Amino acid sequence: MATLSDVATRAGVSVSAVSRVLSEKPGVRVSVATRQRIHDAAKELNYRPNFTARALKSSRTHAVGLVVPGVTNAIFAELMRGVEEEARTKDYMVLIASTERLPEGEESIPRLMGEGRVDGVLVQFGDHLSGDDLRTVTDSGLPVISINTINPGSGGSVRLEDEAGMRLATEHLIELGHTRIGYAGGVPTSESGQRRLAGFLEAMAAAKLTVEPELVTDFGYYPKQGAQALDAMAELSTPPTAVVVANINAAHGVLSEARRLGIRVPEDMSIVAMHDTWTAEIAWPPLTCVRLPLYELGRAAMASLWDNINSGIAEDRVIADPAPELIVRESTAPPAR
Amino acid sequence: MATLSDVATRAGVSVSAVSRVLSEKPGVRVSVATRQRIHDAAKELNYRPNFTARALKSSRTHAVGLVVPGVTNAIFAELMRGVEEEARTKDYMVLIASTERLPEGEESIPRLMGEGRVDGVLVQFGDHLSGDDLRTVTDSGLPVISINTINPGSGGSVRLEDEAGMRLATEHLIELGHTRIGYAGGVPTSESGQRRLAGFLEAMAAAKLTVEPELVTDFGYYPKQGAQALDAMAELSTPPTAVVVANINAAHGVLSEARRLGIRVPEDMSIVAMHDTWTAEIAWPPLTCVRLPLYELGRAAMASLWDNINSGIAEDRVIADPAPELIVRESTAPPAR
DNA sequence: TACTCGTGAACAATCGTTTGATCATGCTAG
DNA sequence: CTAGCATGATCAAACGATTGTTCACGAGTA
Incomplete structure (x- = not known):
């Protein structure tokens, strides 16, 4: 050296x-x-x-932290790919901090941020990460960009057109002729979850379709919770003929649970899911999805953080390009009659 | 601050x-x-x-680099989860460096390593990363642990029981009564690929089954290459009744290609794959797999690197606990007769 | 009284870079 | 002939923490 x-x-x-x-x-x-x-x-x-000497002198580490709920997740992977790539163009490195299975009292996030290891942080809050954690982060005084959640404190954010996406998904089912449509959403405290639900409700209202409360669930975004949602709907005296699932991971759970219950997709029930990851194609039947620009979201997040680091400006951006797109595969069909 | x-x-x-x-x-x-x-x-x-000051003075950054071929990959995700978790117990952070889509002449790896950003590096070589790149890494003088490849230079390595795993997979098919068994492997230059092929050949030899050269392919570990492999086998006058796929990602490709070609799995052809990620369960039919301890591999890799950093010892370890395990799902069945 | 020794704390150099201030040199202009 | 100035390069002080060395002070001993 x-x-x-x-x-x-x-x-x-x-x-x-x-x-x-x-x-x-x-x-x-x-x-x-x-x-x-x-x-x-x-x-x-x-x-x-020598990077450390440089960082000490200039108080710039040329590294950012990426806080995510978990890494074994195709949605996260796409996002991360975008972050990574944008970081490379900006000559930055990415430090991953997964909040998965954090022992209670775990200090890794404050440590990551408080010790001058990174110039800024990208946070994607999962279901189990609360506003308190976010406050820890924003209070540190470091530039923070929150992903898919409008940051209540200072700091910017980037998010997707969740509402438009859900509208697209719902309209697709409506056009196919479905009228009794279920909704398998994320936990109600999540902000993006609220936006997605709103999109669903809007589309239903626009088509003058009634939304029965028992058809709207909010178990969460993971496969098991998708399965739970389907269980709840299947128990009803007249189950829905189609379900909008607010997350593709949950949709995979819906699919396997449907198989277990002997519900044929799409013959007995159509499924449309939010987000289009590579797993949509390996599922059976391949999932009809709404593709939102996750990769671009990652890039935009990193770009925004860079701006924030270098100029202090913090904006809330909506990533609308490319626009939400419906990818029709084989999990949706007209209702049986 | x-x-x-x-x-x-x-x-x-x-x-x-x-x-x-x-x-x-x-x-x-x-x-x-x-x-x-x-x-x-x-x-x-x-x-x-302040981390930078500490690092400068002590020349310890308490960070390691993790070089992987790509992040949108369930196998990698499992591995990374292990690395992350072990790193946390050791009070280390993980810097991800993906070699995916590296522009030619890209310098990110040497930069990561040469600038004193990390105390050591974990490298998982993909198909497109050669020994030359590895040399760049080992020549830097930093502790390096290579994952799933025995490091030709100095530096330790951790790997899995690829041979035993493939033997298990192959024996499963043999026990079901298959005799004409195909093999869809990784690129022949990859060392773990060679070990897997060896395991397959051993099992076949032990059962006194002949292995026809045209039934052994080596396109690679990605879905598209799995599809290619199936195409090649389907073209034969008498296609195999079962295929061992050396990587689950490739197996997903095999499955969709089979669907496209009208080959029913497992009725017309059984498929067994190496590695058991969560995607195995969402596939249709759910894939019979050999589970190798990827998470533990990640932990062991990080632990080895830590040893190497702190004491300079570098060993080549085989992660054999838990042992390879066959997970039978629905992609394998006795041959039609 | 003078000397040693243990204790508790400060001094100061160092890690490798960055950067404002300074200095030596040669040249031009008055 | 010298003040003034552009040029090309060095000096030296940081950045924040670590750590070997030194120092001041009082107690114990001869």
Whole structure:
């Protein structure tokens, strides 16, 4: 690990000269000859600036934290891919902090943030992460971008067109001729969950369809909770002929539970899900989904955080490009008659 | 962000006193009174040691890099979960570096490693990452643990019982009565790929079954390549009645291609796959798999790296606990007769 | 009284970079 | 001939923590 002073010695100049030349700031007065010698020496020694020293001096770590509920999740993976890629273009690194299975009293988030490890944080709140945790984060004074939740405190946010997406999904079922439509939503405290429900209700209202309370569930976004939702609906005297599932992971649970209960999809029941990950295609039947730009959401989140870090501006952005798109596969069909 | 000297001022002592008290090294001589004042001051100011300063002084960043081929991958996710969790117990953070879609000439890996950002690196080589890249990594002088590949240079490794796993998968098909069994493997340059193929061949040899060369393919571990493999086998005058797929992701591709070609699974063809991720259950039919301890592999990798960082010892470990296990679902059945 | 020794705490150097201030040199202009 | 100035480079002070060394003080001993 060659240091600046190693290079300086080899080139026969001072460390400051080396630093200035190598950092290529405009307006430094160094002769062509020494410039050359410095570059040569640096190359010969394979010099790389020490990140910790740089970070200490400049109080910039060129790293951001990404706080997510869990990593074994295709939705998260897409998001993360976007974050990663955008970070690369900005010359940033990404530190993952999963809140999955956090022992109580766990300190990893405050530690991540309080010790100057990162220049900012991207937070995607899952069901089990509350506003309190968010406060811990925002109170740290670090730039924070929250993903899919409008940040109540300061700090910006990025989110998707959840409402429009759900409307699209619901309209698809309505167009197919369904009138008794169920809704399997996320936990009611989640903000994006509320937006999705709103989208569903809007579409139903626009079609003058009634929404019976027992057809609206809010167990959560995971496969097991999707299964729970289906159980609840299947128990009804007249189950719905179609279900809008607010999350594709939950939809996978709905699908397996349907199989277990002998409900044929889409013959007995149509399923349409929010988010289009690669798992939609391997499911049986392949899931009809509404594709929201998760990858772009990740990129936008990182880009916003970068802006926030560098200029302090914090906005709430809605990622609407590409627009929500219905991907029709084989889990939806007209209702049996 | 309170610093040591802020605390020192408030407690009316020197920074060194504060440092010694707060770091709780045994054998420091500080009176109970000042000790108390220091602790109080630290608490009041919510002092947290600055990570960059600490790292610079101690040349320990308490962070490791995790280099993986891609993040949108259930196998990787399991692995990463293990790494994460073990890292947490060791008070380490994980920096993800995905080699997916790396622009050519991309420098992110050498940068990650060369700049003193991390204390060590975990590398999982995908198909498109060669020994050359590995050399870049090992040459940096940093502790490296390679995952699922025995490191040709120095540095330790952790891997799974690929051979035993494939034997288990193959024996399952043999026991069901299959004799004409195909093999859809990974790219031949991959070391774990070679071990898996060996396991398959061993099991076949032990059952005195012949392995026709055209039934052994090596397109790769991704869904599309699984589909390719099936295409190649379906074209044969007498296709196999069962296929061992060396990777579950490829198996998903096999399944959809089978559907496209009108091959019923398991009636016309049985499929057994390596690795058991949550996607196995959402597939149709649910995939019979061999479960290898991916999560434990991740934990072991991180633990090994930690050992390597702290004591310089580098071993090649095989993670054999829990042992490979066959999970029978619905993609395998006796051959039609 | 003078000396040693233990105790509790401060001093100061260091890690590798960055950057404002300073300095030596040679040249031009008055 | 010298003040003034642009040029090219060095000096030195940070950033925040760690740690070997030194120092002041009082108690114990000869």
